Amino acid sequence: MCNQKGLCVTTVFLYPLAITSIICSILLFFPGWSYEYFSQGKLTTEVRLSGGLVGGLVVLIPAFFVQKAEKCLCCCKCCGPCLSVLLEALGVVGAMYSFGVALSGLLNGPYCKGYWTWGTPFKGQGGSYLHDQSQWSTCSEPEDVVKFNVILFSILLAISSLKIIFCSSHIICILVSCLCLPPTALVAAKAASP
Template sequence: MCSGSFAKCLGITLIPLAVLCVLANILLFFPGGKTVSNNDYISEEVWYFGGILGSGLLMIFPALVFLGLKNNDCCGCCGNENCGKRFAMFTSIIFAAVGVVGAGYSFIVSAVAINHGPKCKTTDGNWTYPFNNGDYLSSHSLWNACAEPQDVVPWNLTLFSLLLIMSGMEAVLCAVQGLNGLVGTLCGNCGCCGCCGGDGTV
């Protein structure tokens, strides 16, 4: 079943992406690679767990479903194994949609975080968000507004950018599986219940 084999390849790709997203989100709890004395000093978007929940744990379920599609016949359908596989491909569309939602959530959180900039201790001693509307992205000289933690700006920018890219890839892969699942559902090589007998004959 070609569509099942393709889904398995997508599942194999999604697993490492999900793990990397979880790791990236965990690293964001250590601004500039350092621990902070107060959790309030961590950027608000980090606590939305976009990488841990959205493109991480929530992505594991679609990935596992995709991995098992090739050999899953859903116990057959009226004795017709191919029909069961068509039903399995149909259910994969639902899990693909779950994956798109999870990856989309992580993508949006990452985009907002990049535009907002990190929370840091400014030169006047206050912990705040010194950047507005992503202005620091085009001017590295503005990064000096953050006195502590050291290197927090490139740290957050790099990790949230990675989350943005990886969650975008996950969303695309899940969308592709949605189409693949639709093809596998509609273009099977057998009739189904109601149009074939228990032995698969028309």
């Protein structure tokens, strides 16, 4: 049976996941570990959308709420199950946003200098460059930008998947806890009825 204490234990995992996704999202603004590409706007749309940053911040809201609700004996009576479910749903939406942006970032590839011009040389290939590392040399600048993007967007993809699982399980747990009365409550309810 799900309970508030169990929710708070799994909520502890949301904090490092959210913080890691925020850090990865910020790092994507500095390909080649340089500020110049950010200042010149030489970034992909997926980097500018900041999926990990937005998704991480949005997931922190239900994580914080559930942890604070631990002081209540029963989330259904004290803290309001509707608010809990809505906040967890917000967390799922934020994690799904992060997942979508990371997946798009992986499939479209980085913004880089190809043989002569700047652009996204792997866009429209459906991510085939991910399996053929010989294509990575197409990007000459920033240095190792393909590897940089693949690693960070892959981390964001994995983290957002875990956040979706944790927040969804919280929603299910809250609903089960609030909809399913324990046997003692049923006996008490029958005894009180005329």
